[in-house]
Amino acid sequence: MTVHASWYLILGAVLFSIGAVGILVRRNVLVMFMCVELMLNAANLTFVTFSRELNDVAGQASVFFVLVVAAAEVVVGMGIIVSIFRNMRSSIADDIHVLKG
Amino acid sequence: MNLGVVPTLALVVPKINYWAILPDLILIGGALAVLALSSLTGRRFPAIWYSVSTAFLALATLGSALYLWFDITGKHHHAFVAIDAGIAVDGFSQLITMLVAATLFLVALSAPGYLRREGAGGPEFYVLSMLSASGAVLMGSANDLIVMFLGLEVLSIALYVMAGSNLKAIASGEAALKYFILGAFSSAIFLYGIALTYGSTGSTNLASIANYLAKNLLEHNGVLLAGAALMLLGFGFKVALVPFHAWSPDVYQGSPTPSVAFMSSVAKAAGFAGLIRVFYSALPTLRLDWQPVLWVLSVATLLVGSVLAVVQTDVKRMLAYSSISHAGFILIGLVAANPSGIAGSLYYLFTYSFLAVGSFTVVALVAGKGDSNHSLASYRGLSKRHPYLAAAMALMLIAQAGIPFTTGFLGKFYVLAAATDAHSYALALIAILSSVIAAFFYLRLGVLMYAPDGGELAVAPAVASGSASGSAQAGSASSAAATALAGTELLDAEDELLPVTRKGSWFAVPDDRGGDPILDDPAMAGSGVALVVSGDEAISGEVVNGPGAVGELRAPEIIDVPSSEKAGRDIGAAISIAICCTVTVFFGVFPSMLIDFAKQAKLLF
């Protein structure tokens, strides 16, 4: 039929790991947030693959909701970033250290 | 692909039991109504009405949850699932709903004073807190991982904004950013965990997962384990368990204090509710796998939380670490994984939320205008300046330390009893050790407030955290400004400058009792200290014609606190604190009612 599902799932795991590493490694908040999107996409790919393998619609329905969540998250995230940039004019997380840690 | 006639599908919409989702409907509908009202009236609506209507809606939510509670605990009734098994209406979900509603009520009462001080009118804070509460309620009653995820997102997204809602403070924006990035990260992890769990069990419904796992022994349960671990990671971030706690002190410190009061109790309650539902009711078959992990997390959380709280000099950070250590206690009930453990955790969550709201409300009042006096030194001699405030704070601290005849003691007692029931003696010992350490910093703050030499030291009102450039400077409004600058005593180890000026020697302004603008008499009102708080992070203070000042003196980055607000203005906060104190003492002395309540709050599955 098609490519074995495991390849899709491994691709999802790889994508998820790249996203997670990106968040830990990068300091630019926009890039960090893009890495979150990568992780959400990895989850979506996993959901769709399981959905096909299990012949069950629930996985695809979940992806539908994840898309809504991603959109809502990005709206608020951009709002926060914009409101910070008005004060700081920098997108590098290290430049922002009023708070310790 | 054949493009034939699309068959007409009979859509069998599930029966919607509106009673079952009544608390959520009230919260979301109320939020929309408040929002619509404020836009239609063009913001000419008196700001206090937002608070009143939010408090009223919170009470209505509480009432509806109580109604459902009596409905399902009645003789001929029982817990049920509603809307195609999307949510479970059981004692557990109703207890979480009541907790959230009570917190919302208290925060709605105490917020207007803060918002007035910060000049942030408008309904947004209330609308967001109601929406956030609806997410928490949804999460507490979710019977499906997708519902839980959406509840978590509604809760978190509203909280991110609430953390950053003080647009004038740079720290608030930074707190929001940090919370947002780590929150989104943890949500993504949680989601991937859901995906793996779905793949390995074939469903996202908690009851179906439990059912499938009870009937099938998975030969390869690696994916399921990975999914469970990732979900645990996601919850761990939300409730700030120790390896994932790093965001919490920063976010607590930077966020507006009413938002912190709200998030510290609601986010924790919702997070633990989700954790209990997923692990205790959906994955009980994996208990031998998750119990040791929770044990380790619990120990780490207990110890790190209390040890790091000791070295804090900022009260909000201290309370953040103390809330981390409380999370460790709540986790003990889960490690015990028996009904009495769950009841203990719920009791702890319920009483902790009152303690958290009460403490942070006091903190907001002590912080005063600008929401910046959070150093320990601001609390020195508080009992002289505000005896009632100090007494309330002392009660909150005593309860959090776990002194008998308070709810805090009983909470610790019940989870420890559950742990010993489950033969986790080591865990119980570590918990006691942690609470001894914790008692130290609670009592230290208490002693500071009641210190006999409290009157000697007048804490300067100028506590400005560092600006973007990180160069915090502080000056004091005296004729010898240079002396003051040079002699500013640095108490703080955390790059936060804390000028402590000795009254009479350095501080020329007579009768300086700064740092307590809310309830204090307007002693300095006539002294002509003008407030200049710029919208930006560089806070400039300009003292004009101060009694001791020689002409005009510009001291960069001072917040001079105006004491023009009359004593006792913040009635809402006073009521809120009074309720928290009453609950803490009353249920500390008469515990049976509340513990029965927690014991009856059973999970459906």
Add this chain to the structure above:
Amino acid sequence: MMSVNFLAAVAHVAVPDAVTFAVAAVVVVLGAIGVVATKSPIHGALCLVGTLIGVAVLFLEEQADFLAAVQVIVYAGAIVVLFLFVMMLMGVDREESFKDDPMKVQRVVGIIVGACVLAGVLILANVQWVTGAHSANAPLTGRVSNVNDLANSVFTVYLLPFEATAALLITAVVGAVLLARRRSVVPLVGMTESPEVPPGSPEVSPTELPGDDGGSVAEVAPGGEDKDQNEVVSQ
């Protein structure tokens, strides 16, 4: 290990599918690496588009037509554009230097953690990923497209989450409005109520400001006169 099973599975694969998968997978992984590794966030966003479209192709491969379309429309069309919009608007395409990094340890730790996560997931899943109950909710019929199945599911089994998304979107809108609103009025000393001035109000005109770059400071006279303090958001 998995390789034996996989090779057996791969042997039966029809060529076009495998090729499509391979190409899409390469695009996805390269795009993801690009997001993490490029210095400029703009380049990162463009790499993200590659990944998203690659994932959409994979969705198509898995007969999730509707989701593939939505993926392109929502993700590539809206979310990435929003990213780029913010970058262009705020002028934050500053490059991040990888050399003088204060967090080198964190970087190493991050890569190790990522590798461990990946290895952990792969080892845990060594043979069998899909262990769940089949068609627990509703089977995918594949009649015309999966839109029917999806709609059926969303409006029946997932009715409650569908309604919950309404709360989510409202929250996002209220939050974005609150955050993005210009801080027009600053509290005035002695004022009990501070009516918010709508953004379009004449009082917020930037021309009234003292010519300060960004962080403007207005002063309030000792008497607490009502003089608005405004804030410019300079470009």
